[in-house]
Amino acid sequence: MQETKKIYLDYSATTPTAPEVVEAMLPYFGGAFGNPASIHGFGQQAKVGLEDARRQISGVMHAEPGEVVFTSGGTEGNNWAIKGAASFFADKKRHFITSTAEHHAVLYPCQYLEKIGFDVTYLPVDRTGRVSAAQVAAAIRDDTCLVSLMHANNEVGTLNPISEIGAVTREKGVLFHTDAVQTFGKIPIDVKEMNIDLLSISAHKLYGPKGIGALFIRQGLKIDLLLHGGKHERGRRAGTENVPAAVGLGKAAELAADKLEENDAHLTHLRDQLQERIFGGIQGVHLNGHELERHPAILSVSFEGVQSDSLLLSLDLKGIAVSNGSACMSGTVEPSHVLKAMGVPTPLASAAIRFSLGHDTTSADVEYTVEALQEILTRLRKIRRK
Numbered sequence: 001m002q003e004t005k006k007i008y009l010d011y012s013a014t015t016p017t018a019p020e021v022v023e024a025m026l027p028y029f030g031g032a033f034g035n036p037a038s039i040h041g042f043g044q045q046a047k048v049g050l051e052d053a054r055r056q057i058s059g060v061m062h063a064e065p066g067e068v069v070f071t072s073g074g075t076e077g078n079n080w081a082i083k084g085a086a087s088f089f090a091d092k093k094r095h096f097i098t099s100t101a102e103h104h105a106v107l108y109p110c111q112y113l114e115k116i117g118f119d120v121t122y123l124p125v126d127r128t129g130r131v132s133a134a135q136v137a138a139a140i141r142d143d144t145c146l147v148s149l150m151h152a153n154n155e156v157g158t159l160n161p162i163s164e165i166g167a168v169t170r171e172k173g174v175l176f177h178t179d180a181v182q183t184f185g186k187i188p189i190d191v192k193e194m195n196i197d198l199l200s201i202s203a204h205k206l207y208g209p210k211g212i213g214a215l216f217i218r219q220g221l222k223i224d225l226l227l228h229g230g231k232h233e234r235g236r237r238a239g240t241e242n243v244p245a246a247v248g249l250g251k252a253a254e255l256a257a258d259k260l261e262e263n264d265a266h267l268t269h270l271r272d273q274l275q276e277r278i279f280g281g282i283q284g285v286h287l288n289g290h291e292l293e294r295h296p297a298i299l300s301v302s303f304e305g306v307q308s309d310s311l312l313l314s315l316d317l318k319g320i321a322v323s324n325g326s327a328c329m330s331g332t333v334e335p336s337h338v339l340k341a342m343g344v345p346t347p348l349a350s351a352a353i354r355f356s357l358g359h360d361t362t363s364a365d366v367e368y369t370v371e372a373l374q375e376i377l378t379r380l381r382k383i384r385r386k
């Protein structure tokens with residue numbers, strides 16, 4: 001029997017943990033297992049690992065180590081930034097601004113704020129999934145507390161004009177949070193230059209382990225806590241730190257930064273190849289997202305005349321892993337809220353596939369995928385026409 005190929009094109013859902021990262025983590029499960037809060041040698045050894053990781057992470061975003069707090073991932077970072085700011089400033093500023101194309105880990109905390117009496121403006125995105133700084137400026141009110149807009153959209157890869165938005169929020173004295181889960185370590189980020197107050201990252205989108213992330217909180221900014229308890233993380237996030245995972249995130253950040261340009265060139269090249277081959281060899285295809293302002297490794301395409309779940313399953317049978325909508329939406333047939341927000345017509349929104357490329361993706365994978373697509377689409381579209 002011929003062995004089925006395995007091609008993973010879903011790196012935006014999660015990435016494998018890099019061997020160097022696993023290696024860096026291992027000592028902290030063994031000899032260096034101490035609690036970083038402990039005064040003794042075991043504790044201090046763990047503390048050194050934790051603080052080295054904090055330095056590695058802060059360096060990559062041009063922050064100070066003390067501005068980085070470990071979390072359980074991107075979801076916690078987003079929840080903390082939004083709810084923490086809301087409750088801290090509740091007696092003065094009760095208005096929040098976000099967009100309709102955000103990740104659910106931003107949208108749902110915002111909906112929760114509305115439920116408990118806060119006011120939220122959901123800015124519409126354009127056909128490419130973008131929000132403009134002018135839209136943000138126009139939406140800011142005297143009682144606006146915080147603007148939360150993602151760096152790169154996880155479904156279509158579109159980049160928001162983060163620097164321009166940061167300039168607006170800083171000038172108007174409004175807090176700016178960005179979900180940079182898809183871009184940290186992949187696209188340069190400078191929290192100072194970009195005037196960012198709060199920024200969420202997650203390790204498992206960056207060849208690090210799952211269940212660890214960090215929230216950047218600008219020096220001097222106070223927000224309420226999400227988790228109350230011990231004095232960990234300088235009293236900002238209670239709970240014994242997941243030291244091995246934090247060390248893994250630190251190593252992943254360092255590796256990503258060291259090879260940022262190289263990775264960017266590799267991914268952009270392959271993504272362009274995939275896009276050119278799809279658009280050159282398949283009829284009835286539509287690009288979702290922005291032609292230029294985009295993440296190097298994400299390509300979202302709608303294929304006329306098919307349902308994305310049938311296409312996804314047929315690709316899976318050929319060993320090719322892709323995604324329709326975001327991973328958290330799989331299992332449902334609802335077209336993605338992002339494509340809806342972009343105004344993609346429903347038949348095309350329910351025919352969208354996200355290809356997301358990674359370190360191990362090769363040119364041969366791209367060719368194999370396009371051949372598989374051609375074969376599957378011919379079959380699915382024929383069935384449909386009958």
Ligand SMILES: *Cc1c(COP(=O)(O)O)cnc(C)c1O
Binds near residue numbers: 154
């Ligand atoms: C994956 C993702 C998250 C959630 O991160 P977790 O670490 O899985 O909680 C948030 N925002 C974006 C843009 C993501 O892609």
